[in-house]
Amino acid sequence: MKLDTKITIKTLGEYAYQAIQKHFHKSLKWEKTVKKDEDPEALHQMRVGMRRLRTAVSRFGLALDLPKSASDKNIGKIARRLGSLRDLDVLKESLETDYQPKLPDKEQKNLQKAFHVLAKQREDAFSHVQKTLKDELYKSFKQTLEDWLEEPSYYSLASIPIQQVLPDLLLPEVSIFFLHPGWLVGTQSSKSELKISTDWQSQDVEKHLTNEGESIHDLRKQAKRVRYQMDLFTDLYGESYASYIADVKNIQDILGSIQDSVVMGQWLMDVFKSELDTHLPTLSNLLADNRYQLWQQWQPLQERYLQVEHRQNFHLAILKCEV
Numbered sequence: 001m002k003l004d005t006k007i008t009i010k011t012l013g014e015y016a017y018q019a020i021q022k023h024f025h026k027s028l029k030w031e032k033t034v035k036k037d038e039d040p041e042a043l044h045q046m047r048v049g050m051r052r053l054r055t056a057v058s059r060f061g062l063a064l065d066l067p068k069s070a071s072d073k074n075i076g077k078i079a080r081r082l083g084s085l086r087d088l089d090v091l092k093e094s095l096e097t098d099y100q101p102k103l104p105d106k107e108q109k110n111l112q113k114a115f116h117v118l119a120k121q122r123e124d125a126f127s128h129v130q131k132t133l134k135d136e137l138y139k140s141f142k143q144t145l146e147d148w149l150e151e152p153s154y155y156s157l158a159s160i161p162i163q164q165v166l167p168d169l170l171l172p173e174v175s176i177f178f179l180h181p182g183w184l185v186g187t188q189s190s191k192s193e194l195k196i197s198t199d200w201q202s203q204d205v206e207k208h209l210t211n212e213g214e215s216i217h218d219l220r221k222q223a224k225r226v227r228y229q230m231d232l233f234t235d236l237y238g239e240s241y242a243s244y245i246a247d248v249k250n251i252q253d254i255l256g257s258i259q260d261s262v263v264m265g266q267w268l269m270d271v272f273k274s275e276l277d278t279h280l281p282t283l284s285n286l287l288a289d290n291r292y293q294l295w296q297q298w299q300p301l302q303e304r305y306l307q308v309e310h311r312q313n314f315h316l317a318i319l320k321c322e323v
Contacts, residue, residue, distance in 0.1 A: 010161070010162050011158060011159055011160060011161060011162060012060070012063045012157060012158050012159075012160050012161075012162050012165055013063050013064070013152075013154045013157075013158025013159065014162075015060075015162045015232075015233075016056065016060035016063055016064055016158065017149075017152055019056040019060065019232050020053065020056050020057065020060070020064075020145075020149070021149055023049050023050075023052040023053035023056055024049075024053055024145055024149070026045070026049040026052075027046050027049030027050050027053055028142070029045075029046075029049075030042040030043070030045045030046035030049070031046065031133065034046050034082075034129065034133070035130065035133055037126055040086075040089045040093075043082060043085060043086050043089065043129075044086055044089075046082055047079060047082040047083055047086050050075060050078055050079040050082060051079050051224075051228065052228055052231070053075060054072055054075040054076055054079060055225065055228040055229055055232070056232065057070065057071070057072050057075060058072040059169060059173075059229050059232070062155065062157055063154055063155055063157045063158040064152075064153075064154060064155065064158065065153035065154060065155055066145075066148060066153075067144035067145065067147075067148055069137070069140040069141045069144045069145075070141055070144055070145040070148065074137060074141055075141065077132075077137065078132060078137070078138055078141065081128055081129050081132040082129060082132075084125050084128070084129075085122065085125040085126055085128075085129050087263075088118060088121055088122045088125055089122070090260065091118065091260075091263075091264060091267065092115070092118055092122070094260065094264065095111070095114065095115070095118075095264070099283055099286055099287075102282070102286060103280070103282050103283055104282060107279070107280050107281070107282050107283060110279045110280055111280065111283070113271065113272070114268060114271050114272075117271050162233075162236070163236070163321050166233060166236065166318070166321050167318055167319050169229070170229060170230065170233070170318045171315065171318060173225055173226050173229050174226055174314065174315070174318065176222060177219075177222045177223065177225075177226045177248075178305070178311055180215075180218070180219045180222050181215050182212075182215040182216050182218060182219025182220075182222075182255075183219065183302060183305065183306060185208060185212045185215055185216055186200070186208060186295075186299070186302070187302075187306070194306050196299055196302060196303050196306075198299065200295070201292075202288055202289065202291075202292040205291055205292050205295045206288055206291070209258070209262060209291065213259075213262055216255055216258065216259070217255070217259045217262075219251075219255060220251070220252055220255035220256050220259060223248050223251045223252040223255065224252050226248050227245060227248045227249055227252055230244070230245050230248065231245065236321050236322065237317070237320075237321060237322055238322045240313075240317045240320075241317045241318070241322075244314050244317055247301070247305075250301060251298075251301055251305075254294055254297050254298050254301070255298065257290075257294050258291055258294045258295070258298070261287050261290050261291050261294070262291070264287060265284070265287050268280065268283070
């Protein structure tokens, strides 16, 4: 008798179930530690878990009959509360590790005012997180999703083999990513060709971040969406696909670091009543230098992803499922 050695093809529904189960349980794993405020890493991991769960719920929603309390919108509310607290932890860590040791004594003393304000804001943010993890929205989200995992309910599309719909799941988000106006910040159009401005000084970067920083920030958020969605299917692809995920992560990290630096500068301006250059001139210069260096890291990626051939190869990598 000849044995069937073919790999079992998973359906869209099975793949969706697996993703939601994984990220739901990962999120809950850190809940007790977050409530006790014992470890910043626990908060980070729970936030990431909720974000990835939100991606799974959103992207697989066409195949899943999920309870309303486990909707993309409700998960987003919970994730944002965790994110507000996490952002303050990142701000504090960056100030303490990356900048404070480089400041003269006078500025280090002035910086203590910022740490006092930060401590109060964090206290308020943690109170909101505690309240969120105790309220009915969160309790209902947990219970109904646990019940759904025990007895999942699907729509008709769930029965389609995953390989059959992979490009249709992935390419719309990638197209939104590629069509984002943030790619054009710092470019000039000449004879139907885009050219990147490579002669910028630090003040030029600052000017464009002031005027177009929101577009850059939004491009980072879209990169995160693409990365999280592509991460759902890494076991169905090979090295080429993995390399594009690494690229998108790099884009997300660099643009995220630029945004973190911008947010830190704005936050310090609020603390010191727009007199940051008076109270912390060295820190102000360090932040501007940091943004300039990050912009130099961003431009090679920007140039690569504005090339038609590279974008086409990205699409082809998604079309060539290897399982």
